[in-house]
Amino acid sequence: MRHDRQADMKTVALFSIKGGVGKTSAAVNLAHLAARGGARTLLWDLDPQGAASFYLRIRPKLAAGPRRLLKRKNRLAEAVKASDFPDLDVVPADFSLRSLPLALSRFGDPLARLRRLLRPMRDDCDLVFIDCAPGVSLVSDAVMRASDLVLVPIIPTTLSLRTWTQLLRHARSSRLDAAIMPFFSMADRRRRLHREVMVDFARRTPECSKIFIPYATEVERMGPRRMPVTAFAPASAPARAFEQLWAQTVSRLGIAA
């Protein structure tokens, strides 16, 4: 006897034009929470810096280069590595991914390429998290096309908010109709500026998540510990915030937790 396959695979991208806003830590922690809840989860590290791979102790090495990765449908499955957590697998990144936009541009329909690559994973996978590199490129557009939900971390500062506006404008002009949910990351409620920016932005942006990830040492400790904060400090404030954010993401995706 075999069990029936579960419902459709969902793809969630962590994306921001600005760097250092907490994309990778959010991707790693949310992926860990999804796997812990029972979803077969894949974290696809698309950032040439390979920080997500590093956090999960995977050697930053992609067996096939970007061009070969994009060429064949089952290449992605071949690149998958198990993490140290049940049900959480990773497609690691390495520095060769810096040429991914160029490799993507050589295909006929570059924006649909990533979605096509993910399609064969449906039988083995319930959720895919994509950790994107910062900046707007052909890759980020293809990620937005391939995703059911794009989570955008924002630091409550003027420059970070500016990149949010740029992102929205770009998504509209390029007709990237992905569902986008911004959330505040690295927020420090002790700072008046952070508080004011958060209140003002939430008022103007109804799609903004009410959950914010606090600025906390535990998140920085992910570096030396090389594991998600939800694994080594599950009772800490950021871990609880990631849990709430994950619950909201589940609700947005319309899937059973």
Next chain:
Amino acid sequence: MKLSGYAIPIAVDYLPVNGRMDNLAAVDALAFSAPRQLAPHRIVATALGKLAVSAPAARPAHVRYLDTFDRRLRRAGFVLEHLTLPGETGLRYREFGHPQLLIDAPGSALPAFARDIAHSRLRAMLQPLIDVRRLLVIAESRGRFGVARGRDAEDKTVLMVERFTASRGPTRFTIRPLRGYERVARRAIRRMRKLDGVVSDDGEPLLAAHDGPDAAFGGIPAPVRADPDPGERSDVACRRVLARLEVVLEVNAPGVLTDLDPECLHDFRVAVRRARSLLGEMRRVFPPAVTRRLRTDFGWLGRCTGPLRDLDVHLIEFGVADEDGEAGQAAASAALRIYLEALRERERCALCRVLRSARYRRARSASRKFLAHEAPARPRSENALVSIGALSAGRILKVYRRTLTEGRAIEDASPAEALHDLRKTCKRLRYLLEFFRDVHRAKPVERTIARLKYLQDNLGTYQDVQVQRTVLEEFREHAQTSLDAAAVAAVDARCAALAERERRTRTEFAARFASYDSKRAHQAFTASLRRKRTGEPVVTGGQAGSDRQIGADRRAGGVWV
């Protein structure tokens, strides 16, 4: 993404050791066993080769194998293990006879039902298999358990080797490969195979485990039916059916007392109702005093088991509604569950008192004593010697006719009681048909059972929805002060949904009954039973062919259609 248990296990020896294929093919977990005298840490060190090893000492472990009382997981070919280590628990799900895990859910507590499992995929896999059955500890094993991890330069686990040493028998080692690191696993397997005294272990650990505390509740009583002998004396045949029902009561009573599974009470209650129905339908088969006594006892038991069974059904039904409901209903659903569970606990205590009472013991003892005796050679009851084929055919036809009369009289404006009366008559007919389906082995009888089921579904739903609405209204009265406005609104919304479902079910009745009241099926059914009813009288017991028996056979018949 995990190494899937669905994958066909690959014979590792036949794969190329080097080259690209080595990385592409999945490797399933593989088990080995070694005598206890071989030092386990040396075996682990050999398997992991040059990898950096982190191997904490083995810890005391308790493995519980979970399944339902009717072994649904085992029959579907799966094993669910609950592993307890100091400060750590987890659930593991795999195929029977395969060490490869389909699901590894660390941190899971010992679940009572599928709904208690937090791991969504495991819950989704188990729910359709075990439905509302309770998970019981059917086997268990104690020993020492340890996991050694082989790590690479990044301190990443690339291979796991588990070892379990039970209180008796050899140590079992399981190589658990990780996706993307298959080559490491293959090397470890090769090294294990070369070790003296270490052999591949294809055995299923469940079979080597001791019986768990709930292992005794594994028997599934055979369906309670009369033997396929239409010529048998009615008193002998009915006595045998009653004896089988008595066994069902005996098997399930301990499960009811310990609240093992809602199904125990269900089977117990159905056996009680069937026994009472049989005594009522097969009249003048036993002495009147015996029939009266048994019917009174079964009637009393039926009344005592009813409230608890109803609450079990409500908990199941409202549980299903919870999952389909909106998030806003969560508070109302939780309060309703607490309310129902409190009522259930009260009723369960009351039923336990009944099952431990002197009256219950006397009733069972009287019933067993009567059934233990052989049927008398010269019974006084006038239908005792009538053949079971003839007597049951007559009775089935009579009750069948009644279902038609009652059903045809129901109109759109008929009160709900008319449908309830028909439901009860249908149930009587269903019991009779099921008792004697082997006596009247014929397609029309089987088809009538199918037609009846279709009608009963509608009548049963109608009754259930009405009862559920009453329960909800009582709950609203009870919890009006403790619930907030949103929760009260949610209860009202559910009441309205039930009222709508009741209306729809009532509307469907006419079409369902029309399908039951099919002329062609009706003719085939009555014809097949009429042949049985006019069969030859019984020629055993010294009474065959007597005036009394022939008279009884005639009375059992009678033109009715």
